[in-house]
Amino acid sequence: MEQKSNFTAFPVDDTYYETKLTTKFKKRKIYQPPDPDKLNSFIPGVITKIHVKQGQMIKRGDSLLILEAMKMKNNLTSPRDGKIKSINVKEMQMVRKGEILIEFE
Amino acid sequence: MWLKDKIIEFFKRKEKVTVGGGNKAMEKQIAMGKMTARDRIKTILDPDSFHEYDLFVEHAGKDFGMDKKSLPGDGVITGIGSILGHPVCIFAQDFTVAGGSLGLMHARKITKIMDHAVKLGVPLIGINDSGGARIQEGVNSLAGYGEIFYRNTLASGVIPQISVILGPCAGGAVYSPALTDFVFVVDKISKMFITGPEVIKTVLGEEISMEDLGGARVQTEISGNAHFYAKSEFECFDQIKKLATFIPWNNSKKADPFPPKPPKVNYDITNIIPPEPSKPYDIRNIIKAICDDSDFLEIQELFAPNVVIGFARLNGETVGIVGNQPLVLAGVLDVDSSDKAARFIRYCDAFNIPLITLVDIPGYLPGVDQEHNGVIRHGAKILYSYSEATVPKITIILRKAYGGGYIAMCSRHLGADFVFAWPTAEIAVMGPEGAANIIFKNEIAASENPDETRRQKVQEYTEKFANPYVAAANGHIDAVINPEETRSYLIHAVQISKEKKELRPFRKHGIPPF
Numbered sequence: 001m002e003q004k005s006n007f008t009a010f011p012v013d014d015t016y017y018e019t020k021l022t023t024k025f026k027k028r029k030i031y032q033p034p035d036p037d038k039l040n041s042f043i044p045g046v047i048t049k050i051h052v053k054q055g056q057m058i059k060r061g062d063s064l065l066i067l068e069a070m071k072m073k074n075n076l077t078s079p080r081d082g083k084i085k086s087i088n089v090k091e092m093q094m095v096r097k098g099e100i101l102i103e104f105e
Numbered sequence: 106m107w108l109k110d111k112i113i114e115f116f117k118r119k120e121k122v123t124v125g126g127g128n129k130a131m132e133k134q135i136a137m138g139k140m141t142a143r144d145r146i147k148t149i150l151d152p153d154s155f156h157e158y159d160l161f162v163e164h165a166g167k168d169f170g171m172d173k174k175s176l177p178g179d180g181v182i183t184g185i186g187s188i189l190g191h192p193v194c195i196f197a198q199d200f201t202v203a204g205g206s207l208g209l210m211h212a213r214k215i216t217k218i219m220d221h222a223v224k225l226g227v228p229l230i231g232i233n234d235s236g237g238a239r240i241q242e243g244v245n246s247l248a249g250y251g252e253i254f255y256r257n258t259l260a261s262g263v264i265p266q267i268s269v270i271l272g273p274c275a276g277g278a279v280y281s282p283a284l285t286d287f288v289f290v291v292d293k294i295s296k297m298f299i300t301g302p303e304v305i306k307t308v309l310g311e312e313i314s315m316e317d318l319g320g321a322r323v324q325t326e327i328s329g330n331a332h333f334y335a336k337s338e339f340e341c342f343d344q345i346k347k348l349a350t351f352i353p354w355n356n357s358k359k360a361d362p363f364p365p366k367p368p369k370v371n372y373d374i375t376n377i378i379p380p381e382p383s384k385p386y387d388i389r390n391i392i393k394a395i396c397d398d399s400d401f402l403e404i405q406e407l408f409a410p411n412v413v414i415g416f417a418r419l420n421g422e423t424v425g426i427v428g429n430q431p432l433v434l435a436g437v438l439d440v441d442s443s444d445k446a447a448r449f450i451r452y453c454d455a456f457n458i459p460l461i462t463l464v465d466i467p468g469y470l471p472g473v474d475q476e477h478n479g480v481i482r483h484g485a486k487i488l489y490s491y492s493e494a495t496v497p498k499i500t501i502i503l504r505k506a507y508g509g510g511y512i513a514m515c516s517r518h519l520g521a522d523f524v525f526a527w528p529t530a531e532i533a534v535m536g537p538e539g540a541a542n543i544i545f546k547n548e549i550a551a552s553e554n555p556d557e558t559r560r561q562k563v564q565e566y567t568e569k570f571a572n573p574y575v576a577a578a579n580g581h582i583d584a585v586i587n588p589e590e591t592r593s594y595l596i597h598a599v600q601i602s603k604e605k606k607e608l609r610p611f612r613k614h615g616i617p618p619f
Contacts, residue, residue: 007385010434010435012435012437012467012468012470012471012536013467013468013507013508013535013536013538013539013540014536014538014539014542015382015383015467015536015537015538015539016383017383017385017431017435017467018383018384018385019385019431019432019433019434019435019436020385020432020433020434021433021434022409022410022411022433022434023326024326024327024441025434028472028474029474030474031473031474031477044308044309044310044311045309069308070308094310095310096309096310096311
């Protein structure tokens with residue numbers, strides 16, 4: 001019974017069960033709703049070209065930057081009209097999947 | 106005289122080939138903490154039972170100076186021996202010969218022994234210890250892999266296929282073990298991955314060690330690619346021999362029966378389950394309280410431990426056991442545990458092993474990651490494989506059996522032959538708290554004392570539905586049994602189902618939700 005401290009109250013359908021959690025469960029990715037003010041990298045790769053500057057007004061569909069991944073040049077375009085609030089990457093920078101590249105306002 | 110000379114020459118040739126990559130390479134192999142390929146074969150098999158074939162096969166490389174090189178046995182040892190007196194086909198890649206790399210003739214030796222295994226109806230054991238494709242042989246080495254995968258697939262469900270990863274097994278090579286039934290790995294020795302740490306670093310900028318990417322622990326705990334984890338090669342070989350006692354040699358046979366033995370006395374079935382449905386216990390103690398000699402061979406112990414699978418014996422006969430594990434994640438079904446159980450159910454069905462299902466499940470695991478990872482598709486696999494299985498299917502409901510989880514865990518509705526329930530069973534759409542909150546939502550909201558009303562309604566629901574008798578009244582279960590009678594009911598059910606026949610309409614094959 002000294003194991004008791006390992007147990008967590010785990011809810012399924014309003015009932016709390018005393019149980020252990022797996023490492024995989026604890027490490028699971030917690031869902032974040034998509035933020036329309038941010039452009040994330042959808043694949044890991046290298047930013048080879050940035051076409052916009054901070055403060056620049058942009059229209060939906062404007063080319064923002066080139067993300068090269070798996071030998072393919074991906075042209076990332078603006079999802080909306082607006083203004084570039086900040087550019088969080090530099091040219092030739094390597095980025096991970098999901099990294100925030102550009103923020104809009 | 107001429108015969109003597111010929112024989113001497115034969116021995117000389119044989120000796121030259123059997124040293125593999127030479128003494129230095131052998132020493133290096135041992136320094137890495139690994140056994141040599143030949144020693145591995147000898148240790149797995151019964152003493153002096155190994156007959157080697159294709160010892161004098163030469164490699165087929167012509168380019169990049171390969172034509173001037175000799176690779177003894179082309180880096181793989183193949184042959185037939187026995188385990189527990191029964192024949193098995195075996196191959197072991199020899200890392201000392203060109204890093205165990207796979208060329209066309211290396212692959213042909215493997216496919217030849219695979220063809221033997223299928224024709225003879227005996228298990229195939231493959232020991233993988235290879236740097237991968239022999240790049241000098243180009244597309245021919247890829248052809249070799251493809252020919253192996255094709256045979257793995259055709260042999261699947263016909264003969265048991267066992268893969269032992271005792272070194273690197275990377276890139277395309279790793280798909281052969283993935284197609285086999287049981288994968289064994291050893292701590293610090295086994296490395297399995299599709300793309301290695303270096304490629305990941307250059308392409309993605311992610312740094313990770315080989316061990317953290319695809320070591321033995323990762324493959325048994327995180328990915329579930331491997332089924333058995335051992336600390337040493339010796340322990341691994343013991344696990345293989347233990348597994349061999351439980352499985353039939355091919356799909357037309359049954360596993361050899363053992364002399365029946367009662368469970369050990371220290372497992373008291375009446376004293377394992379706590380009375381409250383929300384308290385945990387170890388389902389493996391129930392299994393050990395039921396099966397012969399309390400001897401349970403757990404498979405994929407570290408992966409998705411919220412469901413427990415493995416082999417045991419009842420009155421000497423092998424059975425496959427699937428049980429919810431309340432100790433971990435309350436015993437829910439999720440993406441990983443559904444995959445784990447579904448594949449095991451199909452293994453048992455393919456090899457004539459009766460299935461025993463122990464149910465104590467609150468439902469499927471809620472969560473965005475589960476939904477986005479396809480818990481619908483993965484969860485469906487367990488429904489599919491239970492419904493598809495025609496071996497004897499016997500289910501015991503111990504405690505909770507709620508909602509979709511109740512249906513999935515080999516309910517009568519999925520074709521269970523026998524469904525028994527303990528008096529502690531609760532067969533319902535959901536637990537009393539959840540159900541009361543929905544059914545009596547308005548009454549609870551309108552009440553002056555909502556908590557008190559909720560408590561009353563939960564109790565009302567519990568008394569009415571949290572028992573096995575509603576399901577029994579509808580014929581969904583066959584008998585409510587005293588927990589102490591569990592073993593005798595199971596033995597009875599397995600015995601009388603021996604000649605069970607269940608014919609299905611002809612089809613080429615079904616389309617399971619892979």
